[in-house]
Amino acid sequence: MKTVMVTGVGAIMGYGLLKSLRAADPSVRLVGTDIYDDAVGRGWSDEFVQAPLTSAPEYGQWLGDTLARHKVDLLIPGIEQDIHWLSDNRALLATFDCQVVLNNQNLIDLSRDKWAMDQALVALDDPSRIPSRLSGDFHSLKTVLGLPFLLKPRRSYASKGLVWVREEYDFVPHAALLGDHLMAQPIIGSAADEFTVAAFGDGRGDTGPSIAFQRRLASDGSTAKAWVYQDDSLDKTVARLCRAFKPEGPTNLQFRRGIDGSWRLLEINPRISSTSSIRRAFGYNEAAMCLDYYLDGKTPGQPTLRSGFAVRFIEDFIVYDRNHF
Numbered sequence: 220m221k222t223v224m225v226t227g228v229g230a231i232m233g234y235g236l237l238k239s240l241r242a243a244d245p246s247v248r249l250v251g252t253d254i255y256d257d258a259v260g261r262g263w264s265d266e267f268v269q270a271p272l273t274s275a276p277e278y279g280q281w282l283g284d285t286l287a288r289h290k291v292d293l294l295i296p297g298i299e300q301d302i303h304w305l306s307d308n309r310a311l312l313a314t315f316d317c318q319v320v321l322n323n324q325n326l327i328d329l330s331r332d333k334w335a336m337d338q339a340l341v342a343l344d345d346p347s348r349i350p351s352r353l354s355g356d357f358h359s360l361k362t363v364l365g366l367p368f369l370l371k372p373r374r375s376y377a378s379k380g381l382v383w384v385r386e387e388y389d390f391v392p393h394a395a396l397l398g399d400h401l402m403a404q405p406i407i408g409s410a411a412d413e414f415t416v417a418a419f420g421d422g423r424g425d426t427g428p429s430i431a432f433q434r435r436l437a438s439d440g441s442t443a444k445a446w447v448y449q450d451d452s453l454d455k456t457v458a459r460l461c462r463a464f465k466p467e468g469p470t471n472l473q474f475r476r477g478i479d480g481s482w483r484l485l486e487i488n489p490r491i492s493s494t495s496s497i498r499r500a501f502g503y504n505e506a507a508m509c510l511d512y513y514l515d516g517k518t519p520g521q522p523t524l525r526s527g528f529a530v531r532f533i534e535d536f537i538v539y540d541r542n543h544f
Contacts, residue, residue, distance in 0.1 A: 221514060224250040224291040226270065226301045228260020231441060233297030235496035236506055237263040242499060243507035250289050261544040262536050273300045279311055286317045293513055295320045295491070295506075299376055302490050303331065318513040322489035323422060326464045330489050333373050334402050340484065343463055347456055347474070347484040352403040357390040364405040371402055376488070379440060407475035407483045410435065414448060414474045414482075416457050417498055419508050419519050420466030426458050428521040430503040432494065437531070442494045445529045447501050456482040468512065469495075469505045497529045 223240055227233040228251035237260055240247055251264030254272055261267040268285050271278050286294065294317055296302045305312060305319060306327045312319050321327075329336045333351075340348035352360060360368060370382035370393050382401075384390045393401060415434055419427040431453060437443035457472055464487065471492035473485040491505050498505065501524055508519040538544065 220246055220248055221292045221510070222248040222250060222290055223293045223295060223510070224252065224286065224289065225260070225264075225295050225297050226252045227296070227298030228264060228267075229253040229255050229258030230298055230493075232491060232493045232495065234258075234260035234263060235493065236295055236297055236491060238496055239499045239504055239506035240510070243504050243510060247510070250285075250291060252285070257544065259536050262538070267544070273304045278304065279308060283311070283315055286315050291317050293318045293320065293509065295509060297491075299490070302327065320468055320491075320509050320513060322470060323420075323465055323467050326466055326470075326487065326489045329464070330487055331374060333371060333486065336487065337402070339464075345459070345463070345484075347460065347482055349404050349407060349475075349483045349485070353398045355397070355403065356394070357384070357387045360384075360390075360403050364403060367406060369404045369406055370397065371404055373400060373402055376440075376486075407477050412476040413485075414453065414476065415442065415445075415492065415494055416453070416472045416474070417492065417494070417503060417505060418457060418461060418466065418470050418472065419468060419505065419512070420461055420470050421518060422465055422467030424462040424465045426461040428503065428508065428519050429454070429457060430498050430501065430524055431457075432497070434494075441531075442497065443531055445494065445497050447524065447526045447528075452480075453482055456484075460484065460487070469509065497531075500529060501525045501527060 225233055225236045237249055249264050250266045251260045252268045252270040254270050256269045271281055296305055305321055306324055329339055337351045367383050367385040372380040382393055413434055414431060416431045418429040421427055431448045432445040433448040434442045435444040466489055469491040471488040475483045475485055477483055495505050502522045511517040511519055
């Protein structure tokens with residue numbers, strides 16, 4: 220029997236992974252962890268362990284002890300902070316008797332700073348690059364980028380911290396942060412022109428199996444609605460970027476489509492994304508691919524995908540006769 224541990228099971232990516240793993244192989248023993256003892260993912264875990272903060276000095280010892288105690292075969296990080304810690308501590312991971320779903324280190328490092336990714340795209344002269352600036356006053360940026368334009372945190376995810384600049388009044392309170400903390404970009408397309416792509420890279424530049432959605436975002440930056448989407452030009456763009464950055468394992472690429480039909484890269488998330496559970500419903504189960512790739516050494520093939528539309532809504536997890544999991 221295989222044992223898989225998923226971290227951050229109180230978040231949509233973490234508990235979505237638990238559900239996808241259960242659908243992939245009902246015999247898998249699932250260990251869920253989270254910093255909160257009442258994380259909803261506890262309800263889909265066979266075992267649950269409360270975790271310290273990833274930034275805590277004892278986290279490494281706790282992780283090693285937990286993996287050994289539960290005889291974990293595969294560790295899948297379910298939140299961004301865990302991915303960064305694991306990537307920074309690969310030497311420690313090598314001492315554990317456990318496989319880890321962890322992407323190309325260079326790609327993870329680039330994904331942590333949007334300006335670093337921008338400069339990598341400059342070096343490649345890749346047409347998917349969105350022109351970005353680290354300096355300038357309102358008037359010079361207005362001339363180059365047009366109005367409105369965006370101030371985007373260099374280190375963030377899920378559209379957190381975006382500032383729409385429509386007039387000088389919007390820009391002034393954030394001007395001092397431009398450079399070290401913020402970068403300026405033009406707005407590409409509209410909210411209706413956003414797309415998310417999952418690929419399962421082989422680490423050598425091949426895209427592997429993939430699926431694309433056109434999507435609408437919720438207020439927290441996650442996907443609220445998604446339509447299965449296929450476009451040869453998008454596939455070619457994804458293939459080109461994968462050849463350049465060589466992702467390994469589950470990887471998420473996010474795009475905007477310009478008014479000229481061009482594909483512009485918003486970011487690459489070198490991990491399973493929160494849309495994973497929706498992808499599974501259309502035939503693309505990244506959790507199953509992880510079991511095959513990391514535990515059995517099998518290269519995942521392109522699954523047969525269903526077409527359709529998905530919408531997310533709030534539902535309830537109910538426990539009767541007690542006030543705890």
